[in-house]
Amino acid sequence: MTWGNLCRIWPAIFALSGALTGATRNYDPAAVERGKTTFVASCGFCHGSNAKGGEKGPDLLRSVIVLDDENGSTIGPVILRGRPDKGMPRFPLSQEQIADIAAFLHNSIKTAIERDNYKILNIVTGDAKAGAAYFNGAGGCHSCHSVTGDLKGIGAKYEPVTLQGKFLQPNYTWEEGTPPHKVSAITATVTLPSGESVTGVIVHYDDFNIALRDAEGNYRSFQRVNDVPRVEIHNRLQAHVDLLSRYADADIHNLTAYLVTLK
Amino acid sequence: MNRTILITMAWAGAGFAQILDPALLTKPATDAWPTYHGDYSGRRYSTLDQINQSNVKHLTLGWIFRIKPGITPEAIVGGEGPTPQGPPTEPGTYQIKSTPLMVNGILYFSTPDNAWAVDARSGREVWHFAWKGKGGDHIGNRGMGMYGNWLFFETPDNHLVSLDARTGKERWHKEIADLKQEYFSTVAPIVVGNHVLVGVSGDSLDVPGFLESHDPETGEVQWKWWSEPVKKGDPGYETWPDEYAMRHGGGMTWVPGTYDPDLHLYYLGTGNPNPVLTGRSRKGDNLYTCSIVALNVDNGKLVWHFQPSPHDTHDWDATQTPVLIDAEIDGKPRKLLGQANRNGYFFLLDRTNGKDVLTAPMIRSMNWSKGIAPNGQPIPDPAKEATIEGVLVSPQTGGATNWPPPSYDPDTGLFYVGTSQEYSMFYLTDTDPHPEGWGAAERDAGHLGGDLEAIDIKTGKVVWDHHYPFTGGAVGILTTAGHLLFTGDGAQHLVAFDPASGAILWHAGLSDDLSNGPITYQLDGRQYVIAGAGDSLFAFVLQP
Numbered sequence: 052m053t054w055g056n057l058c059r060i061w062p063a064i065f066a067l068s069g070a071l072t073g074a075t076r077n078y079d080p081a082a083v084e085r086g087k088t089t090f091v092a093s094c095g096f097c098h099g100s101n102a103k104g105g106e107k108g109p110d111l112l113r114s115v116i117v118l119d120d121e122n123g124s125t126i127g128p129v130i131l132r133g134r135p136d137k138g139m140p141r142f143p144l145s146q147e148q149i150a151d152i153a154a155f156l157h158n159s160i161k162t163a164i165e166r167d168n169y170k171i172l173n174i175v176t177g178d179a180k181a182g183a184a185y186f187n188g189a190g191g192c193h194s195c196h197s198v199t200g201d202l203k204g205i206g207a208k209y210e211p212v213t214l215q216g217k218f219l220q221p222n223y224t225w226e227e228g229t230p231p232h233k234v235s236a237i238t239a240t241v242t243l244p245s246g247e248s249v250t251g252v253i254v255h256y257d258d259f260n261i262a263l264r265d266a267e268g269n270y271r272s273f274q275r276v277n278d279v280p281r282v283e284i285h286n287r288l289q290a291h292v293d294l295l296s297r298y299a300d301a302d303i304h305n306l307t308a309y310l311v312t313l314k
Numbered sequence: 315m316n317r318t319i320l321i322t323m324a325w326a327g328a329g330f331a332q333i334l335d336p337a338l339l340t341k342p343a344t345d346a347w348p349t350y351h352g353d354y355s356g357r358r359y360s361t362l363d364q365i366n367q368s369n370v371k372h373l374t375l376g377w378i379f380r381i382k383p384g385i386t387p388e389a390i391v392g393g394e395g396p397t398p399q400g401p402p403t404e405p406g407t408y409q410i411k412s413t414p415l416m417v418n419g420i421l422y423f424s425t426p427d428n429a430w431a432v433d434a435r436s437g438r439e440v441w442h443f444a445w446k447g448k449g450g451d452h453i454g455n456r457g458m459g460m461y462g463n464w465l466f467f468e469t470p471d472n473h474l475v476s477l478d479a480r481t482g483k484e485r486w487h488k489e490i491a492d493l494k495q496e497y498f499s500t501v502a503p504i505v506v507g508n509h510v511l512v513g514v515s516g517d518s519l520d521v522p523g524f525l526e527s528h529d530p531e532t533g534e535v536q537w538k539w540w541s542e543p544v545k546k547g548d549p550g551y552e553t554w555p556d557e558y559a560m561r562h563g564g565g566m567t568w569v570p571g572t573y574d575p576d577l578h579l580y581y582l583g584t585g586n587p588n589p590v591l592t593g594r595s596r597k598g599d600n601l602y603t604c605s606i607v608a609l610n611v612d613n614g615k616l617v618w619h620f621q622p623s624p625h626d627t628h629d630w631d632a633t634q635t636p637v638l639i640d641a642e643i644d645g646k647p648r649k650l651l652g653q654a655n656r657n658g659y660f661f662l663l664d665r666t667n668g669k670d671v672l673t674a675p676m677i678r679s680m681n682w683s684k685g686i687a688p689n690g691q692p693i694p695d696p697a698k699e700a701t702i703e704g705v706l707v708s709p710q711t712g713g714a715t716n717w718p719p720p721s722y723d724p725d726t727g728l729f730y731v732g733t734s735q736e737y738s739m740f741y742l743t744d745t746d747p748h749p750e751g752w753g754a755a756e757r758d759a760g761h762l763g764g765d766l767e768a769i770d771i772k773t774g775k776v777v778w779d780h781h782y783p784f785t786g787g788a789v790g791i792l793t794t795a796g797h798l799l800f801t802g803d804g805a806q807h808l809v810a811f812d813p814a815s816g817a818i819l820w821h822a823g824l825s826d827d828l829s830n831g832p833i834t835y836q837l838d839g840r841q842y843v844i845a846g847a848g849d850s851l852f853a854f855v856l857q858p
Contacts, residue, residue, distance in 0.1 A: 118495050118519075163519065164751055166518070166751060169743040169754070169755040172741070172745070175703075176703045219706070219739065219760055256784065257804075257805035258809070258821070277818075295706070295762070296679060
């Protein structure tokens with residue numbers, strides 16, 4: 052394991068490729084906007100203003116004709132000729148208008164495909180008072196943190212989703228002290244058979260080797276055979292890990308609502 | 315001596331020796347690894363014991379083969395796409411996730427758009443085939459299938475390509491799915507009789523999954539099985555609100571299945587339903603997504619099904635290898651099927667009828683289930699489906715485990731699987747009554763590490779586990795009659811464990827993490843262990 056990214060084995064294997072076919076194209080925002088206006092006026096009555104289907108017309112974001120389309124190539128003929136057998140009239144739109152509608156539809160599909168860009172909605176729905184009680188009580192947050200000290204103004208510093216992520220899974224390295232110096236939450240103590248022990252930030256750790264950077268900045272590396280030398284791992288943020296199996300979802304919502312108030 | 319002459323000599327020497335004997339597919343391999351799992355059972359257990367506990371300490375590097383994907387000067391080129399400028403840029407193209415085949419002394423394996431034949435004794439390239447594709451997700455390719463002299467593999471732009479194993483030259487290619495509907499293809503084709511079974515991937519849009527059987531000679535479609543009922547009134551239709559949701563319901567077929575020649579059944583795990591992370595528009599169990607299905611291999615008809623994740627809303631497909639196990643339960647010999655599922659449970663089924671024998675949790679962090687129903691299915695807690703303000707769920711979408719092949723060792727009666735214990739927040743983002751795609755966002759919320767687990771199939775209890783505080787997770791595993799278990803540790807080592815006790819017996823450093831399922835074979839009286847790590851295959855042998 053390389054320590055730098057706290058990786059597990061599977062991200063290397065499962066890392067999603069960004070090479071999604073339709074998703075890699077970008078559409079001119081002005082064309083998308085024009086297309087939306089034309090679409091709502093001409094098509095929205097049957098297909099819904101978001102193109103997801105209405106009382107008479109099907110969902111166009113799942114339509115194979117639309118998915119196969121390039122810049123109006125397959126939807127153009129349908130718009131211009133209509134589909135009389137299915138009750139769709141013809142619409143005498145210009146090529147430019149059709150291209151704009153295509154841009155609007157493909158951009159909507161792209162928005163559905165690109166899940167990494169989904170916009171998280173308002174997550175601040177909890178009870179701030181209950182959150183304060185959790186902070187000072189069951190959550191045990193107050194034993195390490197102070198809302199007038201290290202967390203002062205934290206609600207103004209981060210968006211709610213980021214703030215929530217920070218208490219669920221904090222960064223494992225940060226700066227503190229005067230002058231500020233880098234600190235790592237996870238350290239290890241290696242005790243050699245001679246009795247000598249070395250403590251430092253873990254650079255590498257597995258069943259066969261451990262490497263540390265000690266307080267003086269020295270790199271120390273040790274071979275491990277059947278758990279010899281003995282390695283003890285310390286995590287200053289272990290309380291955050293332990294909370295994962297104890298949180299009720301309401302605790303998370305309430306704590307978020309409380310921390311957001313710390314402006 | 316130039317390369318062309320070398321290759322010509324190799325062919326001349328080999329003649330027609332590459333022909334695959336179909337009988338190899340139904341018995342455990344010793345001098346061959348002729349199909350994705352070595353044999354049809356999916357056990358990934360080899361009867362070879364030349365390398366064993368007494369001598370594994372002397373296992374040493376035999377050779378390394380590093381791939382050079384893309385349109386290299388030596389490559390045999392196929393495909394309909396544009397000629398790429400420079401080497402491929404997709405990272406997946408440089409990751410050997412495929413399990414190599416080994417037939418008559420030649421290894422055959424693939425990465426997206428690329429296939430190789432390599433001398434199994436020396437690690438020298440025999441040929442390299444490169445496909446000019448039109449796009450598609452290059453996340454991985456799981457390998458090749460073989461029938462006689464013919465090889466088969468899938469491309470990211472959804473073509474089934476057949477190559478002549480002797481030369482690497484293309485015989486034909488067939489398009490199996492529409493790239494514009496966001497399908498892409500990764501699975502290793504499985505050959506059963508004269509059926510080449512191929513599946514598809516892709517759940518970015520709401521399209522249906524399917525398994526197809528192709529004729530190995532002509533490539534024509536013999537039958538097609540859809541992962542969902544096709545029309546109103548078909549069996550399983552009652553598990554969907556309407557035909558529209560059903561025909562856009564996902565269920566990809568992206569990991570190879572297993573086969574019982576006596577029952578004539580092909581066992582396959584199916585993918586998750588769509589939209590992926592929200593079930594509002596698809597109320598019901600959503601058959602046959604997240605299911606283990608048994609298909610008649612001659613016509614693709616469904617014989618039975620068992621659904622490990624009814625109405626899944628966390629991307630926990632059931633595609634993990636359905637491993638065929640013959641063992642005694644309560645003193646009676648049984649034909650069983652074991653699966654370590656992405657949702658965090660281990661399932662043991664009767665493979666004659668799909669009835670659950672045992673369901674047992676594999677990870678402690680799991681928090682989405684209200685228990686186990688009398689029929690062995692977990693009961694999803696609806697409170698753990700994505701909401702706007704978010705819910706904390708374990709496992710993550712990546713699952714307690716995933717596609718890397720597990721192993722069952724008949725000598726120990728233990729099932730081995732790599733697991734991880736991780737949490738995510740799931741936020742509903744698409745509040746439309748008809749959400750599209752995934753419909754919700756996931757954010758990583760914390761890790762408790764992972765484990766290599768040894769599960770007693772008769773009790774579901776974890777007999778031993780090897781904990782990795784910072785790594786672990788799904789990983790390819792091989793067991794052998796030499797009382798050895800080979801796997802990776804997430805720290806760029808290939809490790810041999812004692813499968814009975816979990817003790818570490820041997821390890822070797824690789825250039826990357828193990829990225830495929832290791833294999834073994836014996837040639838000229840010498841046993842080889844082959845492992846893929848990133849862009850290289852490593853061969854380990856005992857020095858003579």
